Amino acid sequence: MTSNRQIEELVKEYLSRTVAELDFIVRNNYSHSQEQVIAAKQVIERKRAEWKIKNVETSRQIDDIIRKGKETWFDFHVLNFDGYRLAVAGSIDLAYYHTLEVIFEDVFFVSCFFRGWRSDTEKTVFQIPNNEIELNRKYEIEQDYQFFIFRTEDYKNDVIIAANNVTFNTDTVFYYDRPDLKQNERIADFVKKKNAL
Numbered sequence: 220m221t222s223n224r225q226i227e228e229l230v231k232e233y234l235s236r237t238v239a240e241l242d243f244i245v246r247n248n249y250s251h252s253q254e255q256v257i258a259a260k261q262v263i264e265r266k267r268a269e270w271k272i273k274n275v276e277t278s279r280q281i282d283d284i285i286r287k288g289k290e291t292w293f294d295f296h297v298l299n300f301d302g303y304r305l306a307v308a309g310s311i312d313l314a315y316y317h318t319l320e321v322i323f324e325d326v327f328f329v330s331c332f333f334r335g336w337r338s339d340t341e342k343t344v345f346q347i348p349n350n351e352i353e354l355n356r357k358y359e360i361e362q363d364y365q366f367f368i369f370r371t372e373d374y375k376n377d378v379i380i381a382a383n384n385v386t387f388n389t390d391t392v393f394y395y396d397r398p399d400l401k402q403n404e405r406i407a408d409f410v411k412k413k414n415a416l
Contacts (some may be wrong), residue, residue, distance in 0.1 A: 222254060229258030237327045238263055238383060239303055258409045268362045274365055275347060281321055281387050282345040282387045293344060295369060296335035305329060316393045325383035339372040
């Protein structure tokens with residue numbers, strides 16, 4: 220028998236946890252109480268519902284950023300992926316810098332070209348597709364993950380990502396060491412600093 224009051228208290232406590240932490244409780248239910256598992260599921264559902272609403276607007280903003288330039292293309296590559304968080308970097312000149320990071324959290328599925336792809340900015344580049352049910356069936360995605368698509372110009376297949384959340388960063392990130400960085404500029408983590416020992 221579960222205690223509703225205990226579940227309510229756990230829900231309040233779990234609101235500050237990440238979905239990955241809560242998912243651990245659900246998947247390892249044998250080492251957690253029934254109340255903990257129920258509360259974790261409730262908070263996951265709540266967070267995913269909030270993200271779905273936010274993701275629609277964020278996706279529009281990302282597409283607007285990609286398409287606002289005067290160039291007719293935008294290049295992308297996978298910056299990093301740790302099994303939970305995927306960062307895709309983009310700009311018109313990936314040899315030297317990127318001006319956009321699209322960050323996906325709680326990633327379930329990725330079908331992409333890790334070394335990079337180009338997109339035609341005269342058309343929609345980044346979006347949440349209308350055929351999510353069809354994609355769910357095709358790629359066997361667990362319920363409640365949201366699909367995101369980068370339309371590619373130079374491949375037959377588009378880049379498809381199923382995740383729970385998407386955010387972005389518009390810092391200019393240089394792929395070489397340089398002095399006198401301005402606000403919203405930084406050096407990529409993988410660049411060796413000239414003054415480093």
